[in-house]
Structures are given as structure tokens and as C-alpha cells.
Amino acid sequence: MVKEINKGISHHVLLTSIEPGEFNYDSPDIKVWIENLKDTFATLPKDAVGLAINQIYDDNLHSMPPMFIARTPKSIDGEIFLNPRGLGTGGHVSNYEGCSSFPSNTPIKKSRHKNYTILYLNEKGEEQSFKVGPPWSLIIQHEVDHLEGKVLYGSHNYTGTLCRKSRSKITEPKNQQPPLGFPPPLLKEEPNTP
Numbered sequence: 001m002v003k004e005i006n007k008g009i010s011h012h013v014l015l016t017s018i019e020p021g022e023f024n025y026d027s028p029d030i031k032v033w034i035e036n037l038k039d040t041f042a043t044l045p046k047d048a049v050g051l052a053i054n055q056i057y058d059d060n061l062h063s064m065p066p067m068f069i070a071r072t073p074k075s076i077d078g079e080i081f082l083n084p085r086g087l088g089t090g091g092h093v094s095n096y097e098g099c100s101s102f103p104s105n106t107p108i109k110k111s112r113h114k115n116y117t118i119l120y121l122n123e124k125g126e127e128q129s130f131k132v133g134p135p136w137s138l139i140i141q142h143e144v145d146h147l148e149g150k151v152l153y154g155s156h157n158y159t160g161t162l163c164r165k166s167r168s169k170i171t172e173p174k175n176q177q178p179p180l181g182f183p184p185p186l187l188k189e190e191p192n193t194p
């Protein structure tokens with residue numbers, strides 16, 4: 001089912017960290033939300049490169065594993081990542097990023113690890129891992145941030161806890177940088193894989 005995207009800095013689900021843990025991946029509820037992620041992602045413009053569960057979920061996140069969908073070299077239509085954990089390597093690169101949950105914001109320059117190794121379960125519950133370089137590594141780090149309740153807003157990341165404490169200090173960003181779009185055009189050559 002296509003769900004509405006959670007939007008705005010005051011949306012508590014966007015700012016909630018989802019803890020990894022033991023989940024029954026055959027549970028009908030989890031399967032429904034995997035389909036909801038896919039269905040909703042399929043309605044987004046082609047320059048949307050990922051969608052995290054807390055961008056569409058509207059209930060108690062403690063009953064849901066951390067999961068997101070993102071375009072990858074393997075699947076341009078998007079691949080499901082459950083219970084992801086990752087490690088960044090290879091220094092840092094900066095790029096302009098936008099977010100479907102903040103559609104009116106100017107893309108924000110964000111520094112991230114150049115390469116990223118991710119361990120996760122696929123939607124069949126099978127353990128997977130791979131290492132990627134830009135732009136895929138940046139896409140995945142953006143989605144992992146969502147699962148930790150971190151959103152791009154203003155010139156900083158705010159966690160849910162931090163945001164709730166300091167929401168009154170947050171103002172609309174005055175980001176005058178040109179919107180270069182995110183991600184960069186999808187690479188035609190093979191990305192950095194091990």
C-alpha cells in the first residue's frame with residue numbers, strides 16, 4: 001500500500017531511532033511494511049534514491065525492525081535492507097543531499113564516508129554484505145541515519161532526542177548553496193566494489 005511520507009522537523013516518528021534486534025521476518029506485519037516501503041518508493045520521483053521505514057511508519061516503531069529501501073548497483077528499482085549495520089572507510093567526501101521528508105528544503109552539503117560496507121538481511125531474512133563507493137555509499141549512509149532518527153535539517157543532523165530538547169532553537173535553514181541535486185547522476189561505470 002502506498003503510504004503518506006512523514007514530513008517536517010516536528011514529526012516524532014522521523015526523529016525516533018529504531019533499535020536493531022531479533023525479529024521474526026516471516027511475520028505478516030513485517031511483510032506488509034516491506035511491501036508498503038516498496039509501493040511508496042515506487043511512487044517517488046526517479047531522483048529519490050531511498051526511503052526508510054520511519055519516513056512512512058505511523059505506529060509504534062518498537063514493533064518494527066530497522067529497514068529501508070535504496071537503489072543499489074544490483075537493483076535500480078530499490079533493494080530492501082533489514083537490520084542494517086555498516087562501517088565507513090576511505091576518508092570523507094561531501095555532496096549535496098535532499099530528503100523526501102523535507103521536500104521544500106534546499107539540498108544540504110553533507111560530509112560522509114567515501115566507502116561503506118553494509119551488513120544486513122535481505123527480505124528473505126538472508127544475511128548479506130557488500131562494499132560500495134559513491135554515490136551508493138552516500139545513499140546508504142543517508143538511510144542508515146534515518147533509522148537512527150537523524151535527519152538533515154539546517155546545517156546539522158539532529159537526533160530525535162536532541163531535536164525534542166532544542167526544537168525551539170531550530171529555524172528554517174538559510175542555505176544559499178545552489179541545489180545541485182542528490183544524488184549525482186547514477187554512475188555508468190561500475191562503482192567501487194571489493
Ligand SMILES: [Zn+2]
Binds near residue numbers: 142146
Ligand atoms: Zn531522507
